[in-house]
Amino acid sequence: MTTIHDVARISGFSLGTVSNVINHPENVARKTRAKIEAVMVELDYSPNVMARNLSLGTTRNIGVVLPNNRHPYFSYIVDGIMEAAFPTGYRVSLLPTNYDEDIERRYLRELQQKAYAGMIFTSRQLPLDELVRATRFGQIVSCENVGTRAISSAYSDRLPTYEQALRWIKESGYTQVALMVQRGGEDSETTRDLLQAYRNVFGRELADSRLRLGIANRRDGYDAACFLAATDPAVDFVLANGDDIAAGVYMAYKDNGQKIPGIMGTENQLSSQLLHFPTINHHLETLGHIAFSLAIREGVRHQLVKSDFIARN
Amino acid sequence: MTTIHDVARISGFSLGTVSNVINHPENVARKTRAKIEAVMVELDYSPNVMARNLSLGTTRNIGVVLPNNRHPYFSYIVDGIMEAAFPTGYRVSLLPTNYDEDIERRYLRELQQKAYAGMIFTSRQLPLDELVRATRFGQIVSCENVGTRAISSAYSDRLPTYEQALRWIKESGYTQVALMVQRGGEDSETTRDLLQAYRNVFGRELADSRLRLGIANRRDGYDAACFLAATDPAVDFVLANGDDIAAGVYMAYKDNGQKIPGIMGTENQLSSQLLHFPTINHHLETLGHIAFSLAIREGVRHQLVKSDFIARN
DNA sequence: TTGAAAGCGCTAACAT
DNA sequence: ATGTTAGCGCTTTCAA
Numbered sequence: 261m262t263t264i265h266d267v268a269r270i271s272g273f274s275l276g277t278v279s280n281v282i283n284h285p286e287n288v289a290r291k292t293r294a295k296i297e298a299v300m301v302e303l304d305y306s307p308n309v310m311a312r313n314l315s316l317g318t319t320r321n322i323g324v325v326l327p328n329n330r331h332p333y334f335s336y337i338v339d340g341i342m343e344a345a346f347p348t349g350y351r352v353s354l355l356p357t358n359y360d361e362d363i364e365r366r367y368l369r370e371l372q373q374k375a376y377a378g379m380i381f382t383s384r385q386l387p388l389d390e391l392v393r394a395t396r397f398g399q400i401v402s403c404e405n406v407g408t409r410a411i412s413s414a415y416s417d418r419l420p421t422y423e424q425a426l427r428w429i430k431e432s433g434y435t436q437v438a439l440m441v442q443r444g445g446e447d448s449e450t451t452r453d454l455l456q457a458y459r460n461v462f463g464r465e466l467a468d469s470r471l472r473l474g475i476a477n478r479r480d481g482y483d484a485a486c487f488l489a490a491t492d493p494a495v496d497f498v499l500a501n502g503d504d505i506a507a508g509v510y511m512a513y514k515d516n517g518q519k520i521p522g523i524m525g526t527e528n529q530l531s532s533q534l535l536h537f538p539t540i541n542h543h544l545e546t547l548g549h550i551a552f553s554l555a556i557r558e559g560v561r562h563q564l565v566k567s568d569f570i571a572r573n
Numbered sequence: 574m575t576t577i578h579d580v581a582r583i584s585g586f587s588l589g590t591v592s593n594v595i596n597h598p599e600n601v602a603r604k605t606r607a608k609i610e611a612v613m614v615e616l617d618y619s620p621n622v623m624a625r626n627l628s629l630g631t632t633r634n635i636g637v638v639l640p641n642n643r644h645p646y647f648s649y650i651v652d653g654i655m656e657a658a659f660p661t662g663y664r665v666s667l668l669p670t671n672y673d674e675d676i677e678r679r680y681l682r683e684l685q686q687k688a689y690a691g692m693i694f695t696s697r698q699l700p701l702d703e704l705v706r707a708t709r710f711g712q713i714v715s716c717e718n719v720g721t722r723a724i725s726s727a728y729s730d731r732l733p734t735y736e737q738a739l740r741w742i743k744e745s746g747y748t749q750v751a752l753m754v755q756r757g758g759e760d761s762e763t764t765r766d767l768l769q770a771y772r773n774v775f776g777r778e779l780a781d782s783r784l785r786l787g788i789a790n791r792r793d794g795y796d797a798a799c800f801l802a803a804t805d806p807a808v809d810f811v812l813a814n815g816d817d818i819a820a821g822v823y824m825a826y827k828d829n830g831q832k833i834p835g836i837m838g839t840e841n842q843l844s845s846q847l848l849h850f851p852t853i854n855h856h857l858e859t860l861g862h863i864a865f866s867l868a869i870r871e872g873v874r875h876q877l878v879k880s881d882f883i884a885r886n
Numbered sequence: 887t888t889g890a891a892a893g894c895g896c897t898a899a900c901a902t
Numbered sequence: 903a904t905g906t907t908a909g910c911g912c913t914t915t916c917a918a
Contacts, residue, residue, distance in 0.1 A: 309688045311911030383749045624895030
């Protein structure tokens with residue numbers, strides 16, 4: 261590997277001068293600069309990033325913590341982040357946690373060690389306070405509402421949109437609603453919002469058996485729907501956390517030859533357009549976009565991304 | 574930030590000994606090790622990755638070069654890579670190129686600077702020889718067939734499967750086939766294979782106007798199909814590079830109130846199952862899996878991933 | 887304008 | 903078993 265030393269030696273100038281043509285070219289005489297640059301080209305030199313980072317004490321890396329690589333929720337956010345990162349020259353590292361708190365903590369340590377300039381939590385298991393404490397080491401952005409905590413966030417106002425969606429369901433005459441989500445209300449803010457919206461609109465608690473947990477993909481949706489169809493035929497509407505999942509529900513009822521209930525999903529994926537069922541669009545790419553820009557900027561800021569309900573019949 | 578020096582000073586042992594408890598604990602007396610570890614915990618110390626990398630001259634980072642973040646082709650490969658990387662503790666950085674050769678070259682430089690232990694090219698613009706030359710600096714894996722070049726690869730045997738698919742089309746009685754792809758035969762090996770398969774099965778060249786270029790998503794597919802429907806009503810079959818894209822084609826013909834041609838896509842996405850059209854599964858997640866394992870292992874190896882045709886009516 | 891030298895935090899010989 | 907020291911490749915004072 262050719263280093264800055266080689267360039268110095270061969271060009272006949274000192275280390276410091278070579279470093280200056282890289283970092284402060286305005287402080288170097290035109291002629292020497294030209295010579296040194298020529299040598300750099302000749303040797304095919306380019307500065308070692310690791311050394312540079314160590315010396316500077318910073319990187320241009322952003323870590324994106326995601327519990328789950330499969331769920332479209334996260335893919336959409338990542339898409340938005342990538343798009344925003346590209347023109348800035350920042351690198352983004354994907355940091356999967358598999359919903360493991362200890363692994364999240366390990367990533368936080370890497371932030372502490374300056375492996376990343378900032379970190380985006382698309383979701384989290386760790387107590388919020390641990391994140392807040394870690395902001396000393398680098399910028400941290402949450403993709404969920406953090407209230408007034410001292411941590412930047414780009415988040416969706418899910419509750420009003422959920423209410424709107426559930427009102428639509430109610431007004432369409434459905435009364436026996438089942439929900440499919442990944443994590444329960446204790447773990448997930450989204451699920452909490454959804455249950456709250458249900459309460460607000462229907463004026464009662466959702467029966468436990470009508471909240472199907474652990475649903476992450478279309479296959480899960482299919483299986484859960486088979487179960488519902490067999491054990492709870494009264495259900496006349498299924499709201500799932502993703503259009504593809506909702507499509508799985510559709511296929512299950514169809515394959516079982518049962519009357520297909522009303523269905524609704526989220527993210528306005530292709531499947532809801534093909535099957536023409538309503539959906540909730542959280543605008544996750546926009547959210548990723550904003551999350552990235554917060555991650556590379558100092559200070560705490562909270563930014564709301566409005567979601568919306570798309571009615572279809 | 575607390576460093577190894579702090580740990581040394583406070584524990585009363587030397588730098589080297591502290592370093593040893595981190596890297597070669599077996600060479601340290603049980604008692605001193607215990608003391609030092611206690612201090613580490615107390616100080617909430619963890620080694621600085623950048624310094625460690627610089628000293629060692631390696632990282633545990635894998636860079637994944639992708640031209641395009643949106644196309645499902647790449648998402649599926651990335652999914653496979655992430656899944657394979659997770660248990661190994663390697664980090665993966667996404668490196669978008671936007672199909673720009675110079676940007677690919679820049680990433681290659683970062684490999685040279687040891688920013689990555691290895692690099693996976695899901696696709697490339699650069700001449701293969703440039704990649705081969707760069708293997709001196711780190712492991713490079715191509716996700717396309719590289720023949721006998723000295724560079725590892727995990728690739729799909731597309732040609733036979735394309736032939737099988739086109740034979741199915743022919744035997745189903747279709748004769749006026751249009752293809753939708755992203756890049757032309759000059760740029761893309763996939764497209765070359767596809768055109769070759771067409772030649773082999775139909776015994777003639779595909780008309781230029783029946784090869785629709787620049788198609789990357791469902792929207793593109795929709796637009797291209799509108800164009801086809803308007804300008805070339807003889808077309809009776811459309812084969813698109815992705816099921817969602819093919820679904821866009823379906824919707825276009827439907828929205829235009831025209832007779833819907835036969836359609837076929839790739840990747841066995843949800844949409845082909847919903848609309849029940851045939852597809853070609855390239856098993857891209859498996860491919861990503863293999864690409865990753867090749868990236869963290871020495872030596873050159875070529876690994877074929879069999880794709881298959883899924884007939885549906 | 888250029889050069890010399892210290893330091894970023896760590897690892898690994900080598901010496902004790 | 904533990905300590906000392908010389909790097910890894912770079913940036914940035916500070917001095918010339």
